[in-house]
Amino acid sequence: MARTKEEIKQFLNRFGVGPIGFGEVPGDVTLYEIQNQFPRVVVFGYPLSASVLATIKDRPTLIYKHHYKTVNWLLDQTAYHLVRFIEEWGSQAVAIPASQVVDWKEQKGHVSHRLLAHEAGLGFIGRSGLLVHPQHGAQVRYVSVLTDVDFELSKKIDANCGTCKKCIEVCPAHAISEDGVDILRCYEKLNEFAKIRGIGQHICGVCVKVCDGKN
Ligand code: B12
Ligand code: SF4
Ligand code: SF4
Incomplete structure (x- = not known):
C-alpha cells in the first residue's frame, strides 16, 4: 500500500509538482457529471511564481493572467498523465479540471479542490476561503485526481490563520x-476585473499575493 503512494509521488516529481496529498473523498460530497464513486483522491499543486505575484498591487496584471492559464494547463496536463499511469495498473482514475465551472449560478466546479486538498492534508481553509499550505500559504494552484487505488492517507492539518x-x-x-469571505462581493469585483482589456477571466490574485505562509 505504502509502495503505491511512493510510486505516485515519484511519478509526479518527474513533472516538478509542488505539494502532494493523499485523501479520502467524503461520502457526502457532490460530484457533477461523474457517476462512479471514487473513494480516494490524490491532490497536487504547482506553486505560483513569486516574481509574477510581485506585479500585482490591487488588481490582476496581464502577466498574472498568462501565468494563471499556464499553471492551469500544467495542472491539467500532469493530472492527465497521472490518470494514464494509474489506469496502466488496471485501476480507475479521473482528473477534475483545474478551473472549470459547471454550475454558473452557484459558481461551482465538478468538485471543490479546496475541500479535497484539506482532506488530503495539504493545508487549512483560511479567512480568504483559500487553502493555506503551511509553507506556501495560498500561493499554490491545485488539481485533484479521484481514484479507486487504496493508498495510505496523509494526515490532515489542524491549523488556522491565528x-x-x-x-x-x-x-x-x-x-x-474575520468570519470568512463574502464570495458574492468577491465575484462582483472579479466581474469588473474580467472587463479590463486583455484579462477576460475571473481572476484577481490580491489575497493570494499576501498569503505567503510566513506568519
Ligand atoms: C468557481 C470558482 C471561483 C468563483 C467562486 C466560487 C465559490 N463559491 O467558491 C470565483 C470566480 C469568485 C473565484 C474566485 C477566486 N478563485 Co476560484 N475557483 C472556482 C472553482 C472553478 C470552483 C469552486 C467551487 O466549486 N466552489 C464551491 C464551494 C462549495 O467550494 P469551495 O469554496 O471550493 O470550498 C469551500 C468548502 O468546501 C469549505 N470547506 C472545505 N473544507 C473545509 C474544512 C473546514 C474546516 C471548513 C470550515 C470549511 C471547509 O470551505 C471551502 C472554502 O470556502 C475552483 C476550482 C475547483 N474545482 O475547486 C477555483 C479555485 C477555488 N479558485 C482559486 C483561486 C486562486 C481563486 C481566486 C484567487 C482568483 C484568482 N485566481 O486570482 C479567487 C479567490 C476567491 C476567494 N477568496 O475564495 C483556486 C484556489 C487555490 C487555493 N490555494 O485555495 C481554485 C481551487 C482553482 C485551482 N485549481 O487552484 N473562484
Ligand atoms: S493572509 Fe493571513 S488571514 Fe488571510 S488566509 Fe492567509 S493566513 Fe489567513
Ligand atoms: S477575496 Fe476576491 S476580490 Fe478579495 S482579494 Fe481575494 S480574489 Fe480579490
Whole structure:
C-alpha cells in the first residue's frame, strides 16, 4: 500500500509538482457529471511564481493572467498523465479540471479542490476561503485526481490563520472579514476585473499575493 503512494509521488516529481496529498473523498460530497464513486483522491499543486505575484498591487496584471492559464494547463496536463499511469495498473482514475465551472449560478466546479486538498492534508481553509499550505500559504494552484487505488492517507492539518489579517486589509472588494469571505462581493469585483482589456477571466490574485505562509 505504502509502495503505491511512493510510486505516485515519484511519478509526479518527474513533472516538478509542488505539494502532494493523499485523501479520502467524503461520502457526502457532490460530484457533477461523474457517476462512479471514487473513494480516494490524490491532490497536487504547482506553486505560483513569486516574481509574477510581485506585479500585482490591487488588481490582476496581464502577466498574472498568462501565468494563471499556464499553471492551469500544467495542472491539467500532469493530472492527465497521472490518470494514464494509474489506469496502466488496471485501476480507475479521473482528473477534475483545474478551473472549470459547471454550475454558473452557484459558481461551482465538478468538485471543490479546496475541500479535497484539506482532506488530503495539504493545508487549512483560511479567512480568504483559500487553502493555506503551511509553507506556501495560498500561493499554490491545485488539481485533484479521484481514484479507486487504496493508498495510505496523509494526515490532515489542524491549523488556522491565528492573528494574521493580511488578506482582510488588502482585498479590493472588502469581501474578507474575520468570519470568512463574502464570495458574492468577491465575484462582483472579479466581474469588473474580467472587463479590463486583455484579462477576460475571473481572476484577481490580491489575497493570494499576501498569503505567503510566513506568519
Ligand atoms: C468557481 C470558482 C471561483 C468563483 C467562486 C466560487 C465559490 N463559491 O467558491 C470565483 C470566480 C469568485 C473565484 C474566485 C477566486 N478563485 Co476560484 N475557483 C472556482 C472553482 C472553478 C470552483 C469552486 C467551487 O466549486 N466552489 C464551491 C464551494 C462549495 O467550494 P469551495 O469554496 O471550493 O470550498 C469551500 C468548502 O468546501 C469549505 N470547506 C472545505 N473544507 C473545509 C474544512 C473546514 C474546516 C471548513 C470550515 C470549511 C471547509 O470551505 C471551502 C472554502 O470556502 C475552483 C476550482 C475547483 N474545482 O475547486 C477555483 C479555485 C477555488 N479558485 C482559486 C483561486 C486562486 C481563486 C481566486 C484567487 C482568483 C484568482 N485566481 O486570482 C479567487 C479567490 C476567491 C476567494 N477568496 O475564495 C483556486 C484556489 C487555490 C487555493 N490555494 O485555495 C481554485 C481551487 C482553482 C485551482 N485549481 O487552484 N473562484
Ligand atoms: S493572509 Fe493571513 S488571514 Fe488571510 S488566509 Fe492567509 S493566513 Fe489567513
Ligand atoms: S480574489 Fe480579490 S476580490 Fe476576491 S477575496 Fe481575494 S482579494 Fe478579495
